Amino acid sequence: MIREKPVVSDIAELYRHNGQTVTLRGWVYHLRSSGKVRFLVLRDGTGLAQAVLVKGNLPEEDFQEFERLTLESSVALTGLVKAEPRAPGGYELEATGLTPIHIAQDYPISPKEHGVAFLMDRRHLWLRSPRQQAILRVRDEVCRACRDFFHDRGFVLVDTPILTPTACEGTTSLFETDYLDRGKAYLSQSGQLYLEAAAMALGRVYCFGPTFRAEKSKTRRHLTEFWMVEAEAAFYTLEDVMELAESLVRTVVLRVLEHQEARLHLLERDIAPLAAVAEPFPRLSYAQALEHLKEHGKEMAWGDDLGGDEETVISQLFPRPVLVHRYPQEAKAFYMEPDPEDPRLALCVDMLAPEGYGEIVGGSQRIADLDTLLARIREHHLPEEPLEWYLDLRRYGSVPHGGFGMGIERLVAWICGLHHVRETIPFPRLLDRIYP
Ligand code: 4AD
Numbered sequence: 001m002i003r004e005k006p007v008v009s010d011i012a013e014l015y016r017h018n019g020q021t022v023t024l025r026g027w028v029y030h031l032r033s034s035g036k037v038r039f040l041v042l043r044d045g046t047g048l049a050q051a052v053l054v055k056g057n058l059p060e061e062d063f064q065e066f067e068r069l070t071l072e073s074s075v076a077l078t079g080l081v082k083a084e085p086r087a088p089g090g091y092e093l094e095a096t097g098l099t100p101i102h103i104a105q106d107y108p109i110s111p112k113e114h115g116v117a118f119l120m121d122r123r124h125l126w127l128r129s130p131r132q133q134a135i136l137r138v139r140d141e142v143c144r145a146c147r148d149f150f151h152d153r154g155f156v157l158v159d160t161p162i163l164t165p166t167a168c169e170g171t172t173s174l175f176e177t178d179y180l181d182r183g184k185a186y187l188s189q190s191g192q193l194y195l196e197a198a199a200m201a202l203g204r205v206y207c208f209g210p211t212f213r214a215e216k217s218k219t220r221r222h223l224t225e226f227w228m229v230e231a232e233a234a235f236y237t238l239e240d241v242m243e244l245a246e247s248l249v250r251t252v253v254l255r256v257l258e259h260q261e262a263r264l265h266l267l268e269r270d271i272a273p274l275a276a277v278a279e280p281f282p283r284l285s286y287a288q289a290l291e292h293l294k295e296h297g298k299e300m301a302w303g304d305d306l307g308g309d310e311e312t313v314i315s316q317l318f319p320r321p322v323l324v325h326r327y328p329q330e331a332k333a334f335y336m337e338p339d340p341e342d343p344r345l346a347l348c349v350d351m352l353a354p355e356g357y358g359e360i361v362g363g364s365q366r367i368a369d370l371d372t373l374l375a376r377i378r379e380h381h382l383p384e385e386p387l388e389w390y391l392d393l394r395r396y397g398s399v400p401h402g403g404f405g406m407g408i409e410r411l412v413a414w415i416c417g418l419h420h421v422r423e424t425i426p427f428p429r430l431l432d433r434i435y436p
């Protein structure tokens with residue numbers, strides 16, 4: 001007898017097939033027996049669906065196969081789709097066929113509580129859990145929203161190199177490698193310097209890629225490999241940079257709320273602090289930030305950068321992200337334009353996410369004048385020769401320009417309400433971890 005092969009469906013698409021027979025393929029999420037009825041909850045990455053196996057409704061040998069199944073075994077399941085409001089996803093399968101693909105060994109991760117180290121060692125399996133899937137889908141939405149944001153505003157994607165001859169963000173966090181027989185190279189700490197060159201060619205540009213910092217700090221905000229989206233535009237002032245960064249964060253967060261609210265619910269994320277991005281973000285000068293810190297018992301010397309603790313305090317004072325601008329030059333990177341009103345200050349901005357999350361964006365207007373830039377490079381003891389090309393940008397039609405970088409993991413951690421950035425990237429690289 002020739003039987004027509006049932007259509008293969010994603011679980012998320014079951015609603016399209018109500019009353020039809022379909023095949024689902026995936027992994028066993030839950031098993032239960034009750035008298036002559038067997039229940040199998042299947043996951044396929046798009047959702048969860050329950051199948052009901054009733055003796056007699058499917059070939060006896062298929063029915064017997066159920067007894068061999070273990071958690072995370074892979075199977076193909078065929079059955080009739082029925083609307084069932086009580087079932088996860090709203091649809092259920094009346095099974096007419098069950099084919100195991102692979103019977104899993106004893107799966108090490110159970111719904112009971114495991115320690116983070118145990119789970120991180122099994123990160124390759126932990127990714128299968130509903131929470132981790134939800135986080136990765138939010139991350140995917142965030143990345144696409146960033147790309148769309150820049151595309152919609154006429155920014156051109158420019159891929160900047162990962163192997164570089166110099167530091168961008170200070171020499172203490174450089175990953176060093178041998179570059180064939182040409183000496184040392186460093187993994188990129190930021191695409192910014194190259195983006196500045198591209199901005200002089202294309203006007204408005206952005207890059208989006210992996211970024212490396214040999215951070216000696218073991219904090220909930222630091223990875224050694226993270227993803228940064230960076231924008232750079234010719235003729236942008238600090239004011240333009242702040243507006244663009246604010247607009248990016250607002251657009252991305254609102255888009256996640258629009259498209260991924262169900263994932264945020266699964267993560268038990270309170271939506272209210274995210275929805276608050278719709279209103280303008282408060283702006284504070286560095287000097288005002290110091291006053292706030294003093295009021296809250298965190299006195300700081302003028303000239304120091306805000307550390308994690310200080311950022312936490314400031315970011316708890318406001319219900320939405322805050323822009324802290326005009327830090328002292330000495331606290332920041334070499335390329336920042338001095339404030340003409342007070343040259344001790346840099347025309348720079350950090351955006352701090354609320355609820356104690358701290359810095360998610362760092363940016364500035366860049367030094368446009370050749371001599372000022374040269375002086376800075378020398379003060380920072382940076383080698384001039386590998387930066388000659390960067391100096392050229394100040395020799396041939398230099399213009400005011402600026403941009404910023406946003407850390408994807410820090411933004412995702414805040415959006416998902418996670419304590420630590422390690423769960424926001426599929427395979428985190430940390431001070432003490434490079435496995436799996
Ligand atoms: O403030 P940063 O160091 O700025 C730059 O690299 C500039 N060159 C960007 C630019 O203007 N084009 O880094 C920018 C952002 C931070 O605000 C933070 O969100 C993230 O990158 N970030 C990290 N995220 C995770 N782990 C780390 N070790 C990070 N270091 C920075």
Ligand code: MG
Pocket residue numbers: 350359361362
């Ligand atoms: Mg910074």
